[in-house]
Amino acid sequence: MNAKNVDSYQYCCLEELKKISRTRGPKYQHLFKVIVVGAGKVGKTSLTIRFAEDRFRESYLPTLGVDFLTKTVTLDGKIIKAQLWDTGGQEFVMSLLPFYFSGAAGAILVYDITNRNSFNSLEYWLKQIRNNAGDIPVTLVGNKIDIGDQRKISLEEAQTYAKNKKLIYIETSAKTGISVPDLFANVIEVIMENEKKRAAKAKAKPKKAKDEEEFSFWQKA
Numbered sequence: 001m002n003a004k005n006v007d008s009y010q011y012c013c014l015e016e017l018k019k020i021s022r023t024r025g026p027k028y029q030h031l032f033k034v035i036v037v038g039a040g041k042v043g044k045t046s047l048t049i050r051f052a053e054d055r056f057r058e059s060y061l062p063t064l065g066v067d068f069l070t071k072t073v074t075l076d077g078k079i080i081k082a083q084l085w086d087t088g089g090q091e092f093v094m095s096l097l098p099f100y101f102s103g104a105a106g107a108i109l110v111y112d113i114t115n116r117n118s119f120n121s122l123e124y125w126l127k128q129i130r131n132n133a134g135d136i137p138v139t140l141v142g143n144k145i146d147i148g149d150q151r152k153i154s155l156e157e158a159q160t161y162a163k164n165k166k167l168i169y170i171e172t173s174a175k176t177g178i179s180v181p182d183l184f185a186n187v188i189e190v191i192m193e194n195e196k197k198r199a200a201k202a203k204a205k206p207k208k209a210k211d212e213e214e215f216s217f218w219q220k221a
């Protein structure tokens, strides 16, 4: 698949999403976009599928372009629809990065606790998030704890890294499902808190500045 095809595929996905929300009518109060990033084979696709559909597959299918999965959750009596954007870490997707990051309300940054290279690449991905999506909440995920006997990055090292970068840290297994609901619950909670803060700040600002700052990702039904 080349970049041109990926673009049209992407466009179709967006059109499809719009159609769904039009025909079925909005059944949620908030809709936001969460991006899932990290090196290849760390479990990004597996985590999003585990969360959205509660299943797991052993075989590796590299993600081509970008895929959406949506999940509706309830928090503080509000219905929230999370749109999870999953991407492959391959070079050919790089041209799509700005589009992929645009309007994200939060990010899940994944590495594989049994793979040192995936941990080393966190710096790169964090830079991409900060450059393209700004100061959004980021949750760091150490995945594959079901094979903890092959662990290459200790819990302490990961926690220290997360603390230095001011990230929330959580360890999961997409395979067994352990801590996957906690991860997403946490992500949604921090995004909601961040949005509340942003809204309060925007309210306090004069109208002109408010208009300039408005982003479309925070959509009310």
Ligand SMILES: Nc1nc2c(ncn2[C@@H]2O[C@H](COP(=O)(O)OP(=O)(O)O)[C@@H](O)[C@H]2O)c(=O)[nH]1
Pocket: 039, 040, 041, 042, 043, 044, 045, 046, 047, 057, 058, 059, 060, 061, 062, 063, 088, 143, 144, 145, 146, 147, 172, 173, 174, 175, 176
């Ligand atoms: N043991 C184990 N394998 C996993 C886990 N998550 C993903 N995998 C496997 O790791 C490989 C890559 O997973 P995938 O979700 O495609 O990674 P992605 O490239 O980051 O999207 C696949 O063979 C998965 O079955 C996990 O939590 N534990």
Ligand SMILES: [Mg+2]
Pocket: 044, 045, 046, 061, 062, 063, 086, 087, 088
């Ligand atoms: Mg994938």
